[in-house]
Amino acid sequence: MISFENVHLRYDTGISLRDLNFFIDKDEFVYLFGPTGAGKSSILKMIYMDLFPNDGQVEIFNIGSSKVKRKEIAHIRQRIGMVFQDFKLLMDRDIYSNIALPLELRGLKPNEIRSKVVRKADEFGLRSRLNHFPHELSSGEQQMVSLARAVIDSPDILLVDEPTAHLDQESAAGVTDAIWKVHDSGTCVVFATNKVELPKREPARTISLVSGEIIIDREL
Amino acid sequence: MISFENVHLRYDTGISLRDLNFFIDKDEFVYLFGPTGAGKSSILKMIYMDLFPNDGQVEIFNIGSSKVKRKEIAHIRQRIGMVFQDFKLLMDRDIYSNIALPLELRGLKPNEIRSKVVRKADEFGLRSRLNHFPHELSSGEQQMVSLARAVIDSPDILLVDEPTAHLDQESAAGVTDAIWKVHDSGTCVVFATNKVELPKREPARTISLVSGEIIIDREL
Amino acid sequence: MKLGYIINEGVAGIRRSKMPFMNSVFSVTIALVLVGVGVLFVDNGLKYIGDLQADYDLEIFMQNDASSEEIQELATIISEYPGVIRMDYLSKQDAADLYSAEFGENLLTLLGENPLPSSLRVTFEENYRSSVYIQAFLQSMKQFETIDDVLFQKDLFNRIQVIMQTIYTIAAAAIFLVILVTVFLTANNLRLMILARYEFIEAIRLLGASDFMIKAPFFLEGGILGFLGGTFAVLIIVGLEQALAAFNVINLPVRILDYPEVILGTLLFGISLSALGVLKAVRRMLRFVA
Amino acid sequence: MKLGYIINEGVAGIRRSKMPFMNSVFSVTIALVLVGVGVLFVDNGLKYIGDLQADYDLEIFMQNDASSEEIQELATIISEYPGVIRMDYLSKQDAADLYSAEFGENLLTLLGENPLPSSLRVTFEENYRSSVYIQAFLQSMKQFETIDDVLFQKDLFNRIQVIMQTIYTIAAAAIFLVILVTVFLTANNLRLMILARYEFIEAIRLLGASDFMIKAPFFLEGGILGFLGGTFAVLIIVGLEQALAAFNVINLPVRILDYPEVILGTLLFGISLSALGVLKAVRRMLRFVA
Ligand SMILES: Nc1ncnc2c1ncn2[C@@H]1O[C@H](COP(=O)(O)OP(=O)(O)OP(=O)(O)O)[C@@H](O)[C@H]1O
Numbered sequence A, B: 001m002i003s004f005e006n007v008h009l010r011y012d013t014g015i016s017l018r019d020l021n022f023f024i025d026k027d028e029f030v031y032l033f034g035p036t037g038a039g040k041s042s043i044l045k046m047i048y049m050d051l052f053p054n055d056g057q058v059e060i061f062n063i064g065s066s067k068v069k070r071k072e073i074a075h076i077r078q079r080i081g082m083v084f085q086d087f088k089l090l091m092d093r094d095i096y097s098n099i100a101l102p103l104e105l106r107g108l109k110p111n112e113i114r115s116k117v118v119r120k121a122d123e124f125g126l127r128s129r130l131n132h133f134p135h136e137l138s139s140g141e142q143q144m145v146s147l148a149r150a151v152i153d154s155p156d157i158l159l160v161d162e163p164t165a166h167l168d169q170e171s172a173a174g175v176t177d178a179i180w181k182v183h184d185s186g187t188c189v190v191f192a193t194n195k196v197e198l199p200k201r202e203p204a205r206t207i208s209l210v211s212g213e214i215i216i217d218r219e220l
Numbered sequence C, D: 001m002k003l004g005y006i007i008n009e010g011v012a013g014i015r016r017s018k019m020p021f022m023n024s025v026f027s028v029t030i031a032l033v034l035v036g037v038g039v040l041f042v043d044n045g046l047k048y049i050g051d052l053q054a055d056y057d058l059e060i061f062m063q064n065d066a067s068s069e070e071i072q073e074l075a076t077i078i079s080e081y082p083g084v085i086r087m088d089y090l091s092k093q094d095a096a097d098l099y100s101a102e103f104g105e106n107l108l109t110l111l112g113e114n115p116l117p118s119s120l121r122v123t124f125e126e127n128y129r130s131s132v133y134i135q136a137f138l139q140s141m142k143q144f145e146t147i148d149d150v151l152f153q154k155d156l157f158n159r160i161q162v163i164m165q166t167i168y169t170i171a172a173a174a175i176f177l178v179i180l181v182t183v184f185l186t187a188n189n190l191r192l193m194i195l196a197r198y199e200f201i202e203a204i205r206l207l208g209a210s211d212f213m214i215k216a217p218f219f220l221e222g223g224i225l226g227f228l229g230g231t232f233a234v235l236i237i238v239g240l241e242q243a244l245a246a247f248n249v250i251n252l253p254v255r256i257l258d259y260p261e262v263i264l265g266t267l268l269f270g271i272s273l274s275a276l277g278v279l280k281a282v283r284r285m286l287r288f289v290a
């Protein structure tokens, strides 16, 4: 499903990710663990092909990064749900439209969209906020919306980048539970975090990064 | 220094903060603790007068929110350092200029500015990143820059909103240490967080909020 | 089904960024109004001067003793001469009346007889109005004995010709400039409008929208924008014409309402200008974010 | 010291957002070029038509037997008549030469004698050029016996008068419209430029910048913008004039380079338009974020 082969990524600043090799299967749950600046977000960006390696090859759904076409990138992303570290919510539309967006892009019928969105909003405790705008939500609440949007279209892969950064313990536990549930329903999950408690509490395969290099790749 | 008297804040969404009463002295360190959506950021906004109460009075440096003039707000803010939850870094200037901005606004001499910025960058491990742009930094690194900018002008009050959200344990410890040091040098600090570990590890007066109301106000 | 999204999004885009959208609409309106007013200005100016020139083309004075059959015969010949578009006959009486009207004195009571000759005023079609052609015509008139004199104000004629050409040239240059400029300004405005949607484009691209799905709503929005701009432009031009007429400043001989194809052209130009301008801006933005 | 910040920031602002800045510069340039070309167009057009009218004002034909003293005397009287700006004497010989030149036949060899009278061409100052005033002049000329006939093409005269007024009116309206429109477009462009700095303004406001510290660099930036726009505009207009001259299309009687005050005015208009436009946009933005 996701394969990194001898991947090197060099930024203009001189910072680089080196010799990344790993394979993630269809039904896996993988933590991407490392301190700030280790390269977690960079790896996620390569997975949804917003960033391409300078060397080596990233393969997603068996499509290689070196020969992927622009159109295919759109298709790949439609099968990936993504919780961005900075949410990337659309400030000029309400929570409902934000969550509905992936479904609208897929061309679902309005009433189908409505029932799915409402169901998901209930699940994430956002039902009463559907008509509000992102700036009317606290950071933690925005993070919830971002997660709801990521999973609304039942993606094959779910990428989450520090999804609990702005959440209190209780909400964070709720969100990680929700992500585990998504995984249980058959979705491959890559979960970037710098909090060592998470892999400790809910153990799973953990790829540990330190300044751009993988130092451990096993269950913690 | 900071005084809230019978403060009520009502948002259009129906959400509100009710009957806030507290006083923070010149040399205090106060945690603002509460789950996501409790109202921490809203209180900080009222302190730097970006938001005004619907009822009651907020007084900062003995200037009341009900009769403050536009000019005075600018002066008040010049004496407050602020780490925003979403950083609010300027994307089109490099880290150096971002950190230097408050000094430039005060009209310091260029070489004075340079020495101060470099010293602070050293302190926060940002020395090698001064010529980079915010988008070239990881979220955690951006959070560090935001903090460096907040304290560069030795403010009388330091407001920090979830300053460790995107930091790993080690960096987070470094940052909280740095904030404590700022406090020790005589600055009043208000520290908003949803992490109960923080007040537990470094005890201080803690104002606990739940859905817009203060439930506890004492050292935890 | 995706058509639903495109239409929804295109219309919603307008609602969500009313200010930049209306800015762009006005920009298009202004572009089209400037072009339209320019064209009408030149058209009307030329027509005026052309009319003036036509009046002064050529006057043929008959011998005082020419019989009405002779005049009739000559009139037929002249009116069949190639390029002659109009011919007016002024009888001796007409001439005397004109004189009275102009100078306030009655010639007949003054002199007891009418010394003024009857005359034919000849107007040439625009394409034939060159002084060489008219001189050839004069040459061929020499054979008629019934003609006493011919008045062709060659000097004035040429002068008007020069004015017309000058106005043509300058006005054409000015209009060309204005079109260039307004198209540029409008394109700019559309680009800034799209720039303001940077976050939106960036976000839905990351959510897996194909280039087509990103562009299509904007294209639609551009089309609506152009249609509105064009409609406003036509209304404003008509309004200006009405205002000029109402204040009796001048009675325009050429009006936009008489030319449905001009109205249609204005609309189509507005629509394509906007839709393509928006498309180009989005394409550039996509190259940038990719 | 804060002056340093304002200047730095004003210049840096340009560097940081080159595209919107250059957009705005071009927008100002275009505004000023349109205004300038419009003014020159009208000025030149009116001068042309005025010249034409001046030539056709009035021609006074002398009796064939008028002595040169009599003519001299009359000439003095006429040239002292209020409003007469020019008077040209055409001797019998001049008239014959003109005839030959125009019709290619030598009158003297044809007839043996010169039937053409000598004449005086009288031109009135622009302010006196009304047909009522000229008719009064004609009346007072009646007393001179040496005058045989007076040619005043009242009809043509009035017609040219109308054309001039029409062009004046339409052109003034058009130029006014163009100025309005370009000022509006430019203000818009500046607003969008400021809109693009939303994050910056929001951020430094939160860092404690006073309104003055926020506005001042933008004001400076606006001034620079306007100065550049004005300079480009003057260069373009001069270029256009040169081009017209080079291609021999027409020789403009009125040129911008002859009027340093117009150049200065253009620059000042550009600078104040931009600086105030930017200031207004920032002020609006501040009201919005506050
Ligand atoms: N566009 C870029 N240009 C240059 N350097 C970059 C860029 N993006 C990231 N970097 C650098 O690459 C390194 C890895 O960044 P990345 O964002 O992947 O870290 P991260 O593990 O997600 O950190 P965090 O936990 O703070 O989000 C960092 O040192 C960062 O400064």
Ligand SMILES: Nc1ncnc2c1ncn2[C@@H]1O[C@H](COP(=O)(O)OP(=O)(O)OP(=O)(O)O)[C@@H](O)[C@H]1O
Pocket: A135, A136, A137, A138, A139, A140, A141, A166, B011, B012, B013, B015, B016, B034, B035, B036, B037, B038, B039, B040, B041, B042, B043, B085, B194
């Ligand atoms: N501009 C606004 N309009 C309407 N409601 C708002 C607005 N800003 C915040 N709120 C609501 O007020 C409540 C408190 O928000 P606030 O941002 O202060 O919470 P917080 O304690 O900072 O939460 P977090 O830890 O998630 O940042 C939330 O429920 C939020 O949705």
Ligand SMILES: [Mg+2]
Pocket: A040, A041, A042, A085, A161, B138, B139, B140
């Ligand atoms: Mg990251």
Ligand SMILES: [Mg+2]
Pocket: A138, A139, A140, B040, B041, B042, B085, B161
């Ligand atoms: Mg908050």
